[in-house]
Amino acid sequence: MSDQPANPVLPPQFQVAIRLEWDEGDDVPLVYANQLQVSHGGPEFFLVFGVIVPPANPTDLPDVLKIKPQARIAVSRDAMPAIVQALNDNLQRFREAQRQRPA
Numbered sequence: 127m128s129d130q131p132a133n134p135v136l137p138p139q140f141q142v143a144i145r146l147e148w149d150e151g152d153d154v155p156l157v158y159a160n161q162l163q164v165s166h167g168g169p170e171f172f173l174v175f176g177v178i179v180p181p182a183n184p185t186d187l188p189d190v191l192k193i194k195p196q197a198r199i200a201v202s203r204d205a206m207p208a209i210v211q212a213l214n215d216n217l218q219r220f221r222e223a224q225r226q227r228p229a
Contacts, residue, residue, distance in 0.1 A: 157196045171206050173199045 159175035166172065176193040201209060 159196050161193045163193075166203075169203050171201045171203065173201060175199070 157175065159177055161176040161178055163174040163176065164171060165174075174195050175197045176195045178191055178193045180191065181187060
């Protein structure tokens, strides 16, 4: 016969709600990007924002245009769904506002 109780007593579980606020960080640089590369490895997603500037003269097109990385950001896999949702929500609001603009 075992000395273990049939139904072990588990500690109570609870959640605490703490409100989150964004700090007004004026020291965060604003970086322009018109390209995005997304990859994942291990538990993180990697977002690389870049910029590409096409040649001014269309007759001078090279075989390859290089994208210059501007910022690299690692995102936890737990945070990625909320980021994707926030991007989709904002894109939808942007498109709706564009449709309502007079031509």
